[in-house]
Amino acid sequence: MTSTKTDPIYVTEALIAEDIDAYLDQHQHKTMLRFITCGSVDDGKSTLIGRLLYDSKMIFEDQLDALTADSKKVGTQGQEIDFALLVDGLAAEREQGITIDVAYRFFNTEKRKFIVADCPGHEQYTRNMVTGASTADLAVILIDARKGVLVQTRRHSYLCHLIGIKNLVLAVNKMDLVDYDQKVFDQIVADYSEFAKSIGIESFTAMPISGFKGDNIIGSSENTPWYTGPNLVEHLESVEVNSARDAAKPFRMPVQWVNRPNLYFRGFSGLIASGSVKVGDAVRVLPSGKTSTVAKIAVADGQAALPVVTGSDITTEKYLELVSGIDEAVAGESVTICFADEVDCSRGDVIALADSPPQAADQFESTIVWLNDDPLQVGRAYWLKLGTQMVSATVHQPKYAVNVNTMEHVAVKTLELNAIGVAEIVTDKPIVFEPYADNRTLGGFILIDKMTNSTVAAGMLNFSLRRSQNVHWQALDISREAHAGLKNQKPAVLWFTGLSGSGKSTIANLVEKKLHRMNRHTFLLDGDNVRHGLNKDLGFTEADRIENIRRVGEVAKLMTDAGLIVMTAFISPFKADRDMVRAMLPEGEFIEVFVDTPLSVAEERDVKGLYKKARSGALKNFTGIDSPYEAPANPEIRVDTTAMTAEEAATVIVDTLLGDL
C-alpha cells in the first residue's frame, strides 16, 4: 500500500481515542460534499469507492470478514480483496457483476462528510447517471489509463456538464498497469482538454490514480513523483459546494406548506433555494406579485416544545413573541416565514426578494432526459413538477435529440428511454421559474405520466419563449356571448366517444337532425371526414392520434366561440386527450357522451369491416384490438346501445343537453 505516514485518517483516529470532545467538535463543523463517480464496469469505479470507504475506516470488521470471504468466492481480483463487492448492492447485481442502479455511500475525512453516488456507466443507464448527478456538487470521471478517452468518457462528461456540475475531476485510473508513465497521463489529459473545450466545459482537475493500489487517493504517491497536484481526497475536501454558490444569489423560497396552528399564526414553510433572508426584508409572493416584509423566521429551538399560551388576551403579536425564531436564514435551510401583512400565499407560490423576483411564464425551451420505457407522447398532457408547483404540461415535437456519444444533433419525432432532447414545453398555467443554469430548484423539473403516475422524464428549463407574450389575443368587438346571443342558444361541445362501430356517428347525426329541427345552430365534426382534410397529414400512431384530437378540440372551440353547438364523433380512446379538450373549453361547455357498446357487440356489427382487418393483422393500432380504450369514468351522458336504439339514445342526449342549457 502506498499511503504515506501523514495520512489524515490516522490522525483522526488518534483524536477519537485521545480527545473525543475535540473530535466531535471538529465533526460537528464539517461541511458536506456530494459527488458522483462515473465510469464503466471496467474502469474500476466500484473499486475506487470501496477504497475510499476502506481508507477512511468506513468498513467495519464484520463487513470486512464477509468481504474477504466474498472476494475469494466471486471476486475478480484473485486472492486480494475485491473492493467492488462492497458497493455492488442488490443481489441481482452481484450475480451479474455490474452496477445497475445508483447506490449512495458515505464517508468522512477531517474536513468533510461525503455522499458518493455510485452510478452505472453503460449507455442504457444514462437515466441512472442523470439521477445521481442531479444532487452532486462534483463528478469524478474515471478513465482507464490503458484505454484513454473513450466514447463513454465523452458521454459521462457531457451528462455531468448538462446537469450543471461545475467541479469535474478526471481520474486517470489503473496507473499501476501502465507503469505510472507520465507520458500516458499527459496524452490523456491533452485529449480530454480538447474534447472538454468543444462541449463548453470550462475547467477540470486531472489526476493519476490507482484505486486498486491506492495511489494519490489519500496522500501523494511515491510512484508518481512527476505529479504535483492534489490527491483525490485533498481535492474533494477543498472544492466549493453548490449550496455555498446558491447562497450568493437573490433570495427564493418555494412554499411547501402553510403552517396555521391557530388564529394567531400563519407561516409559510419551505427550503430556501437561493440567497438569504432577514427579519424586516421586503419580499414578494409570486406569481401574484404581492409584497410584504418578513415579520418572523420561525425555527424551533432545543426540544421543539410548542408555545404555551397563557392568559386570554392573546394577539398575533404576543403569540409571535412566544414562537422561537432566527434573525437570518440562508440557502439550504428549512424555515417558516411569517409576513407583516395578510398576503395570500399557498403551496406552489415562491417567496422572493421584492426587488429582483423571478418571472412567470407558460412556454419554455427545455432540455429533457427521457427516463421511461414508454416514449414521449408529443402533445399529451403530463404532470410537471417544478419546486413545489404542479401543473399540466405538454411537450412539442423535439427540435432535436443529442447523440450522447458523439454530441451530434439528431432529428427525432419523440424521445425514447435514455434519450436527451431539446423541446418546447407548454404549461396550462404560468409557473414561476428561472433558467436551470441560474437556479436548479426553479429550473429543474420532472414529468409524471397521468395514467401510471411514473416519473417519466427530467427536464431543465433553458428560457421562456416570448411568443406567449407576443402573440396577444386580438380584442374582438363581437364577443362569443354576442355570437351565441344572436343564435339564442348556449354553445356547447357534445363529445361522442366510444369504440369503432359503437354508433357514435349514427347517434351524433340523429342528435344534429333533432337540434336542427328545433332551430338550433349546430355543426357535426366527424372523425372520418376530418381525416380527409384538416388532418390528412396524420397517421394512426399514438402521437398522431393525440394531435388529431388536439386539432379537433381547437376547431370545436372556435365553433363554440362562434356560438354553435358542436358534435364530434371520434373514438378518442385516451382519457388524457379528452381531458385536454375539456380543459380548452369554458366550464360546463364540454359534454362528454360515452357511447357504451361492448367490444363484442361492436365487433359483431363491424360496419366498415375494420375489426376483421385488425384481427387479421392488416390494420395496426386498432382500438379495442391491439390498442387500449380508456372508458370515461364520469361522462356527462352515457348511452348504452345494447339497451336502447340509436333514436332513443339521441332523444336522451337532446333532452339532457337542452335541460342543462
Place this chain on the structure above:
Amino acid sequence: MSRTLTHLERLEAEAIHIMREVVAESEKPVLMYSVGKDSAVMLHLARKAFYPSPPPFPLLHVDTTWKFQEMYKLRDKMAKDSGMELLVYHNPEAQEKGINPFDHGPLHTDMWKTEGLKQALDKWGFDAAFGGARRDEEKSRAKERIFSFRTASHGWDPKNQRPELWNIYNAKKNKGESIRVFPISNWTELDIWQYLQLNDIPIVPLYYAAKRPTFEWEGQLFMADDIPRLEKVLGYRPEITEKSIRFRTLGCFPLTGAVESTASTLPEIIQETLLTSTSERQGRVIDKDAGGAGMEVKKQQGYF
C-alpha cells in the same frame, strides 16, 4: 458574507423538506415509531418541521410485546410531550399463537413486525409512512429511494423504482399503493449520535452503559429484562450475571445482543462506536437469514 451550512444542518433541512412534501401531497401520513435512537431523531425532526404546529400525523408503534420495559416508558412520555396521537398495534394472530423470538426464530420478526406492520397500515388506511431507515445500514438500503413505493400487498420492487432527481419527489400513488418515506436516508450512524447529543434528545437509557442482569444465549450476550417471561419461553432459568453493558441498537430484547461497555455518556458512546470495528446491525439477527440478500428479500415481502 453568508455562512456555509454544516453537514448536519444540511441533513436536517433535507429531512424537514421531505416531511413537509409528504404532508402536502399525501392524504394520511403516519410516523413509524420504534422508540430506538433513529426514531428519536425522526420524531425530533417532525416536531421541528411543523413547529409551532404539532406534527400533523400520529405516531405508530408496531409492537411485538417483546420490547424492553424502558422502551415502553419512553415511548409514552415522548408521545405526550410532542402532542401527537400514539397508535400501538399488536398482530392478533402472533399474540394468539404466542410467537416469540426463542421458539420461532425468523417467524417472530415476520409475524410481529412484517405482518403486524402491513396489518396496521391497512387498518388505519395510511398512505404514507415515515421510517427511520438509513442507506448506510445495509447494502440493499443503499439503493432504496427516499420515497419507496409499495404495492397493495406491501411488496417492494427494487428493479422498478421511480427516479428521484434533485429534491423533487413524485408522491402520486396508484390505486392501492402506499409509500414508505425515509427522510434520514443520507444520515450515518455517527450523524444520528451527534444530532442526539447536539439537541439533547432523550433516548432509551439502555443505550448508555450500566450494570444490568445478563445471560448468554447462543453465543451472544443478552439482558435479562423480564426474567419470569424468559424462564417460561426458554424452559429453564438462565444463569444471570451482572455486567456493565449497553445496546448499540434496540429491537426485541431477545433479538438484540448487548455489548460489554462502560460508555455512559453520548461522547463516550460515540467514541466507542468509532473505535470498534463492528457494524451496527451485527447485533441484530435479522440480516443473517437468507445469506447476503437477507434484508433485500425481507423488504420485497414488506418489511420496512
